[in-house]
Amino acid sequence: MGCCSGRSMLMFFCALQLITAVERQVFDFLGYQWAPILVNFLHVIVVILGLFGTVQYKPRYVVLYIVWTVFWVTWNVFICCLYLDLGGLSKDSDYLSLGLSSYRSWWKDNGPGCENRNLPTTRWQHLESPALVSELGCVLEYQYIEVMHSALQLSISALGFVFACYVVNIFNEEEDTYLYK
Numbered sequence: 001m002g003c004c005s006g007r008s009m010l011m012f013f014c015a016l017q018l019i020t021a022v023e024r025q026v027f028d029f030l031g032y033q034w035a036p037i038l039v040n041f042l043h044v045i046v047v048i049l050g051l052f053g054t055v056q057y058k059p060r061y062v063v064l065y066i067v068w069t070v071f072w073v074t075w076n077v078f079i080c081c082l083y084l085d086l087g088g089l090s091k092d093s094d095y096l097s098l099g100l101s102s103y104r105s106w107w108k109d110n111g112p113g114c115e116n117r118n119l120p121t122t123r124w125q126h127l128e129s130p131a132l133v134s135e136l137g138c139v140l141e142y143q144y145i146e147v148m149h150s151a152l153q154l155s156i157s158a159l160g161f162v163f164a165c166y167v168v169n170i171f172n173e174e175e176d177t178y179l180y181k
Contacts, residue, residue, distance in 0.1 A: 006166045007054050010062075013160035014051040018044060020156060024149055031106035033096040039075055043068070050164065059171040062164050069161045076150040076157070083143040083150075091143050105142050113139030 021043050028036040046068040053061025082089040082096070083105075089095075091105075 006163055006170055010054050010160065010163040010167050011051060013156055013163060014047050014054065014065075016156050017047045017153075017160060018051075020149075020152060021047065024153070027106045027149075030110075031108075033105070035096050036079075043072055050160075054164075054167060057171060059168050062168050062171070066161060066164045066168070069157050069164065072157050073154055073161075076154045079150040080147050080154075083146045105146055107142035107145045111138045111140060111142050111145060 021040050025037065025040040025044070028040060046065055049061045050065025050068075053059065053065065078089075081087045082093070083091045085091060
């Protein structure tokens, strides 16, 4: 009975990961961010294999999913640090585009509530009191949207990791039971 609930929870988290990864993949394509596109593509493949391993009682595929999840969590921590400018990383760097284009996050130009992104010809609001204009009128800045995407991926992956470890344990116990009968 424990195996079925663990398996169904792992399948649920794999499905959630697929949905959020495809959504993230779309916005990475729109922003021409080549490194995340490649990593997301691999993520989708491994999550599908983990889902297959769960359904077909193939613990090796689930173990592959577990190992990949450790990398995926590390990748999402890197993305969070990059967009929050932590650890010497900068959101203005070209790490994610692999230096192939000058594009940045799609959300930078198309964020929620962004009214007018056309900067004035002079970057100063008023010549009497110079306040540099960098962005106009966004409800939520793009780096926080990217961090929220990564945080969602982190939380789903962490729960998927826990259930995958549980499922592999159950698979091993069932295998041991069959050997001693």
